[in-house]
Amino acid sequence: MNKISIIIKREYVTRVRKKSFIIMTILAPVLMAAIIIVPTVVMMNQDQDFKKIAVVEDNADLFRGVIKNTKNLEFVYLENKKIDDLKNSFEKEGYYGILYISPEIVNTPNAIQLLSKKQPPIGLLEHIETSLEKEIEKQKLMTYNIANLDEIMKNVETKVSVQTKKIGDSGEVSETSTGIAMALAYLSGFLMYMLVFMFGSQVMRGVIEEKTSRVVEVIVSSVKPVQLMMGKIIGIALVGLTQFLIWVFLTIAITGVIKSTVLKKGNLTEVSQNMTKSLMTDEQQAATGTQSVNTTPQMAEFSKLFNSAMNQQWGLIILCFIFYFITGYLLYASVFAAIGSAVDNETETQQFMLPVTIPIILALMVAMGTMQNPESSLSFWCSLIPLTSPIVMVARLPFGVPYWQIAVSMALMIITFMAFVWMAAKIYRTGILMYGKKTSWKEMWKWLRYSG
Amino acid sequence: MALFEANKITKQYGSVLALDKVSISVPEQCIFGLLGPNGAGKTTLIRIINQITGPDSGELFLNGKKLKPEDVLQIGYLPEERGLYKKMKVGEQALYFAQLKGLSKTEAMKRLKYWFRKLDIVDWWGKKVEELSKGMQQKVQFVTTVLHEPKLLIFDEPFTGFDPVNTNLIKNEILFLRERGATIIFSTHNMESVEELCDNITLIDKAKTLLEGSVNEIRNQWAANEYDIVFAGEVELEGDSQYKILNRQTENDRSIIRLKTVADIDTNDILKSAVKSGKVISFNPALPSMNEIFIRVVEARN
Numbered sequence: 031m032n033k034i035s036i037i038i039k040r041e042y043v044t045r046v047r048k049k050s051f052i053i054m055t056i057l058a059p060v061l062m063a064a065i066i067i068v069p070t071v072v073m074m075n076q077d078q079d080f081k082k083i084a085v086v087e088d089n090a091d092l093f094r095g096v097i098k099n100t101k102n103l104e105f106v107y108l109e110n111k112k113i114d115d116l117k118n119s120f121e122k123e124g125y126y127g128i129l130y131i132s133p134e135i136v137n138t139p140n141a142i143q144l145l146s147k148k149q150p151p152i153g154l155l156e157h158i159e160t161s162l163e164k165e166i167e168k169q170k171l172m173t174y175n176i177a178n179l180d181e182i183m184k185n186v187e188t189k190v191s192v193q194t195k196k197i198g199d200s201g202e203v204s205e206t207s208t209g210i211a212m213a214l215a216y217l218s219g220f221l222m223y224m225l226v227f228m229f230g231s232q233v234m235r236g237v238i239e240e241k242t243s244r245v246v247e248v249i250v251s252s253v254k255p256v257q258l259m260m261g262k263i264i265g266i267a268l269v270g271l272t273q274f275l276i277w278v279f280l281t282i283a284i285t286g287v288i289k290s291t292v293l294k295k296g297n298l299t300e301v302s303q304n305m306t307k308s309l310m311t312d313e314q315q316a317a318t319g320t321q322s323v324n325t326t327p328q329m330a331e332f333s334k335l336f337n338s339a340m341n342q343q344w345g346l347i348i349l350c351f352i353f354y355f356i357t358g359y360l361l362y363a364s365v366f367a368a369i370g371s372a373v374d375n376e377t378e379t380q381q382f383m384l385p386v387t388i389p390i391i392l393a394l395m396v397a398m399g400t401m402q403n404p405e406s407s408l409s410f411w412c413s414l415i416p417l418t419s420p421i422v423m424v425a426r427l428p429f430g431v432p433y434w435q436i437a438v439s440m441a442l443m444i445i446t447f448m449a450f451v452w453m454a455a456k457i458y459r460t461g462i463l464m465y466g467k468k469t470s471w472k473e474m475w476k477w478l479r480y481s482g
Numbered sequence: 483m484a485l486f487e488a489n490k491i492t493k494q495y496g497s498v499l500a501l502d503k504v505s506i507s508v509p510e511q512c513i514f515g516l517l518g519p520n521g522a523g524k525t526t527l528i529r530i531i532n533q534i535t536g537p538d539s540g541e542l543f544l545n546g547k548k549l550k551p552e553d554v555l556q557i558g559y560l561p562e563e564r565g566l567y568k569k570m571k572v573g574e575q576a577l578y579f580a581q582l583k584g585l586s587k588t589e590a591m592k593r594l595k596y597w598f599r600k601l602d603i604v605d606w607w608g609k610k611v612e613e614l615s616k617g618m619q620q621k622v623q624f625v626t627t628v629l630h631e632p633k634l635l636i637f638d639e640p641f642t643g644f645d646p647v648n649t650n651l652i653k654n655e656i657l658f659l660r661e662r663g664a665t666i667i668f669s670t671h672n673m674e675s676v677e678e679l680c681d682n683i684t685l686i687d688k689a690k691t692l693l694e695g696s697v698n699e700i701r702n703q704w705a706a707n708e709y710d711i712v713f714a715g716e717v718e719l720e721g722d723s724q725y726k727i728l729n730r731q732t733e734n735d736r737s738i739i740r741l742k743t744v745a746d747i748d749t750n751d752i753l754k755s756a757v758k759s760g761k762v763i764s765f766n767p768a769l770p771s772m773n774e775i776f777i778r779v780v781e782a783r784n
Binding site for chain 1: 529532533534535554555557559561563564565566567568569570578579581582583584623626
């Protein structure tokens with residue numbers, strides 16, 4: 031059997047069998063899903079908590095019935111009650127809180143208080159605020175004595191939601207969502223950064239382990255140092271790819287489950303409500319005075335979001351991601367391997383790590399900027415320059431990148447990673463057998479030029 | 483015939499000359515001691531033999547032919563420090579190294595079973611290396627070194643970390659391997675084991691060869707006209723113009739007297755005068771230990 035494949039097999043098998051790998055592989059998508067689902071669930075539960083709120087005014091009767099009840103909120107207008115009377119007893123009487131409206135409200139917006147034992151949810155506050163704002167606006171308008179004001183108000187009421195559509199080269203129109211593209215850009219940019227960094231430094235640790243435990247001396251007497259280095263790098267790359275592909279499949283599975291359960295079953299009202307900015311819908315519901323009737327448009331909105339996610343060029347994105355992961359990883363991992371070979375222990379790596387970390391961090395920062403402005407020239411150049419392109423390019427992809435740019439970036443990437451692997455191999459070959467000598471950049475440069 | 487030969491090997495690391503025209507010749511089925519103080523260049527030479535690094539000049543021959551990269555499969559190397567993956571299980575690890583040395587998995591398994599049984603380490607198969615003591619690790623390393631039955635074995639300090647029982651066990655294994663046809667290069671500071679095991683030696687210091695030859699010849703050369711005479715009972719032997727007494731000992735009703743003769747005197751004359759003093763049981767040249775020779779050679783150079 032070929033020796034590199036024996037080495038690859040060992041690197042792969044020992045890592046894949048580790049508990050940490052198995053846990054990471056299963057847990058990461060679950061965590062990812064949790065990040066999305068937990069806030070939704072929390073929001074859902076909050077909204078479902080029924081709250082009764084006492085409304086008290088001082089010597090006035092301006093806002094009776096102004097704040098509409100919703101499914102979970104009931105506003106009880108209490109006449110002739112003083113706030114001080116209720117302060118101590120409201121909880122016993124079954125109220126969540128007291129809304130106190132002072133007569134000065136028309137002039138000073140701060141003259142309104144919500145007293146409660148707990149921190150009130152933001153949805154409740156916004157509901158109260160918009161209701162009162164609208165009412166005050168209306169009352170102010172009324173002072174102008176306009177005829178048919180109510181009718182006018184109803185006519186004026188509008189709701190706006192911008193739909194983004196992308197026109198392809200051949201003129202076909204597809205629904206897109208900037209939000210989805212941004213999320214995807216963020217996710218892939220960050221994932222790339224994490225994978226390259228994580229597995230790159232695994233290579234480095236592996237090399238240091240072999241060097242300090244003197245395993246190299248045994249192995250190098252039966253295989254060439256470069257074979258050992260490449261075996262390790264490829265073995266760990268396969269570990270990374272395995273993990274990535276499992277993540278992709280798990281995500282597809284989870285998405286499939288969400289799609290089938292959420293979009294078909296009856297309980298989707300709440301979920302979709304929450305998915306599509308639950309705060310907004312509450313206001314709208316209250317404003318129009320209808321509850322839970324207009325769930326169909328929300329469902330539509332949700333499935334629209336879903337469709338625009340599906341409209342992303344997933345095939346291209348995943349293929350490019352795998353390409354940039356492999357080449358970007360090979361580039362950085364070979365550098366990490368060279369560093370690992372040059373030092374005697376992990377603490378010594380610091381001085382060499384900094385120049386390697388800078389381009390990676392820079393790439394991540396540019397990738398985050400790309401989310402705001404995908405067409406910026408900084409993003410453009412960084413997605414072509416091989417040291418930063420793996421991270422920046424995958425962040426640009428969801429926004430659409432011309433094919434020639436991808437092609438140029440990939441070509442540059444291939445040339446560069448080969449050059450890096452070649453240089454790293456030269457440093458590695460010498461460094462791996464050097465002990466007890468502090469290595470400097472100058473020293474490494476010398477190793478690079480050794481011939482034999 | 484020499485199984486392995488190194489001819490005028492020179493190696494320079496930066497400004498440091500690690501080996502300066504060092505030559506060794508290792509006869510077949512011989513245990514060859516590669517001696518020298520720390521930093522003498524032994525490890526460099528071993529690395530060159532293993533083709534881990536190349537010499538700047540000089541040639542290497544295995545079986546009379548120039549050493550080729552494929553020849554690593556004919557060489558087994560036990561490094562001074564343990565070269566094992568700490569987190570890996572003993573059995574898997576041994577199998578891995580065996581496969582790297584070109585053995586098929588089934589063949590490797592067969593041989594590993596034999597050696598593990600022979601060294602009484604079968605129970606360690608599923609243990610992680612880090613759970614083993616230093617000596618135990620050394621045994622595992624020993625097995626991985628000899629498993630592919632190389633013609634040339636290189637042991638760098640093979641006995642460190644071993645208790646006397648295991649030292650003896652490994653010594654016997656080394657002798658057994660030689661019997662079965664292996665040639666062994668043996669690097670150590672332990673001169674007792676050199677006397678016990680080595681047929682030939684080379685002593686290098688500061689990149690140069692200081693001493694070489696068979697152990698017996700070297701010891702005889704360094705004998706320096708000293709002799710031990712053993713008498714029955716207590717005997718008073720006085721020095722005279724031909725020899726002087728260096729040391730006397732009496733034990734078990736015997737007198738052992740070490741004497742040093744003047745220049746090249748006929749030993750029969752000494753014996754004649756000794757016989758007059760009492761009953762001679764034995765008369766032997768007093769051979770210096772390798773330890774003494776080592777120290778004297780290295781110190782003389784400095």
